Amino acid sequence: MDFIIDATLKALKHLYNADITAEDISLQQTRKEFEGQVTIVTFPFTKVSRKSPEQTGADIGEYLKNEVAEIADFNVIKGFLNLSIADVYWLKQFYNHILPGDGIVAEPNGKKVMVEYSSPNTNKPLHLGHVRNNLLGYSVANILAAAGYEVIKANLVNDRGIHICKSMLAWQKWGDGETPENTGMKGDHLVGKYYVVFDKEYKKQIDDLKAAGQTEDEAKKNAPLIKQAQQMLQQWEAGDQEVIDLWSTMNGWVYAGFEKTYKALGVDFDKFYYESNTYLLGKDIVDEGLEKGVFFKKEDGSVWIDLTEDGLDQKLVLRADGTSVYITQDLGTAQLKYNDFNMDESIYVVGNEQDYHFKVLFLILDKLGKSWARGLYHLSYGMVDLPSGKMKSREGTVVDADDLIREMKETAKEHTEALGKVDGFDEEEKTTLYQTIGMGALKYFLLKVDPKKRLLFDPNESVDFQGHTGPFIQYSHARIRSVISRGALQLEDVMPLTEVSAEERDLIMVLGQYPEAIQVAAQGHNPAAIANYVYEVAKLYNKFYHEHQVINAETEALKRFRLQLSTATANVIKAGMGLLGIDVPERM
Incomplete structure (x- = not known):
């Protein structure tokens, strides 16, 4: 809210003749137990006001209330100035930006990023760990694209x-x-x-x-x-x-599978790399490193790098017999990827057991003077467990991805039929719905948690239609679409309102935060930021829906506004879930 920052700067100048920069003003969302929507922290201003934080807040609040039409009222709690923003401001934001869909996809930012994920071995099927990897990589790629990046989705297949x-x-x-x-x-x-x-x-x-x-x-x-x-x-x-x-x-059999x-899973790739084509790469980089004095050769002919001054250890980069090790290949593949696409950033979605490997890889490339090395990022994620315990692929007890997908569809079918949510559906519609709910439950459960955290996946909990789950959000979307279809809304019809309820205002506020949520998720490479944001949107809509009539609103103007608010909410839920790779049903 730039207008609040600008007005606060003027207030400080007028009240205390103080020249403060915008960076010195901290805006927060007001805590739910207090009146207001935006909070200004007043502690930093006491140096220029020479007053207590409370009195400083009262001075600034009074100035803003009198001078800024969008600010309806204020209150001060200790060193926090809570501002109540006028309803006309929220309505203006809604009609000018939110309803037209501003910010659902950002303008191109001119940056290119590669997201490498999946990276399977061709000696076994994909398992639950691969599922988390694929869903993370695909979602991060979607989020970065929505944030304005040009994205290349890559898969490095370990086929040798x-x-x-x-x-x-x-x-x-x-x-x-x-x-x-x-x-x-x-x-x-x-x-x-x-x-x-x-x-x-x-x-x-x-x-x-x-x-x-x-x-x-x-x-x-x-x-x-x-x-x-x-x-x-x-x-x-x-x-x-x-x-x-x-x-x-x-x-060939494996690739078809x-x-x-x-x-x-609903994931795809723009570029495949195969280790059978890349395993010999990197030897030229080793020669380059020897010439630059970054690497050294031992008496047996093996080539190493000494990273002890960086808090690591000595690392072998080429065996004495001249054969590559993993780091050799990865050095060459990193160079190949950059040569192919000249990207600003390259993200490796790999489990946290490889944290040390990527620290070494990135450090070596930086020491070699690769300008693009600073754009390398390891998206490290934790293991997924089931209630029955850890997976062990060599024992033949791996949690197979295909079995898991089948189980999710079956679990979704049982829950959906038990709740009577498929009345009036034909068999084909039911099958599609079970697929949508089952996969939505799986994806949401795995993506709502910060990638760095290890998680325990419970299929039954994930399919619950109540609580912090994908099906709850999917059902909320279907409910909203049902309301909209019954309302026969013409979106271009606008009948001016001057005030909104607290529930409507809260919903407008959170809908307006969608572009920011995308940027936060993109910068943190964290789909959980989007997952939790969309859950908040669905919760606020359900609260609004419980408190207010939509189709039977008191006036025609109110009915149209609430239908438009419902439409904007459904659009944001669909867009946000889409970034997670999750479909939302139109009816349930």
Whole structure:
């Protein structure tokens, strides 16, 4: 509210002949237990007023009430000046900015950002942890686009390495020609099945070797299966055609399976990078670092960087035999991405177990003098647990994403039918509604929590139509759309009002904060800011709806205004939930 800041500056000049800057004025939303909508903190002004915070607030409040038409009244609580803004101001804001939809998408800011998320391994299906990753990345990309950025959604697929060879070898040995077509299994599930098979057989061999007298470490190294997998990786890297063909076939199965899961989750990508194409990158950067003295070579020929002065440790960047490590590849891929898109920012959506890795990666790039390194950001997120406990993919007990999606639809169906919210729906409409509610429940539950926090996901709690849930917001939207359809509103019809109720004013206030909520969420890379904002909007509308008639309002002017307020609310809920990747039903 710039007009309040400008008026306060004039008040301070008039009352105390003080030249204060706008940065010295702190505006807050008035706490709910006090009268008013905007609060000015008066403590900083006591130096120039030479009065108590209370008296300073009273002086400024009196000046503003007399000189500014939009300020209807004020009260002072200790060092806080609470201002009541006139109804005509809120109505003007509503008709000039909120109802036309100003700020739902910001003007382009000229900045480009890449958001890299998903980053799956092609040896197993996506699981609950991947679900949080995908939903976070997709939502952050949406929010940044709404905030005015040009956004590239990227996926770096881990399609090579020893873990891929484990699935390939197990399928070769025990697959008996199984394919997605002849088994009816999704390709990622079929390949994941053989990853688990490998692990079980590998453990048997380890146990046999230990029984024969070898230590645990010796048995792990000497088990025939792991040696065969390592040999297969060497053959792949040497370009052995038979191994390459098998790798291509099985990865093809996985990609087809992933695509179905991505579609069910409602996420997509603009650019795919594959580690099979990038794993050799980075060696040129190592040479560059050696020339600049950023890296050093040990006697065995391995290349390192010393980060001890930065509070870290020494880090290997190239093995003695000249082969890459993960950091080598990531250095090269970071350069490749920048060369491809020349973006201002690059966001990596990766779990918090990789915090140290990204600290090292970003620091190395900065030390190498990469101008774009300061724009790199690790969106670190916590693990997702179910009430039954932590997931362990190698045990075959992973919480599979496809199973979770199916369970959410079923849970949504049970809750929706129990509440009688599908009366008058045909079967196709019911199926669509269960999908919308189930996925909305899942997405909202995972996104309403700050990404950095670990969370416990409860499917039943997430589908509750009451409380802080996606279905509560979805149902609120459907209710509003029902009101609007019964009101047969012509949006261009405006019949002037001069006052609004407290509930209407509160709703207008929060609707006007939507553009700011987008910017806050974008700057913090935090979808929870949008999720909690939309929940507040839905709560305030339900309070307004409970207190006031809409269709049967006392006057035609009031009816039209309340229908228009309902329309603006529905639009903001739909836009905000859309940023989270959540659909909202038109009726329930």
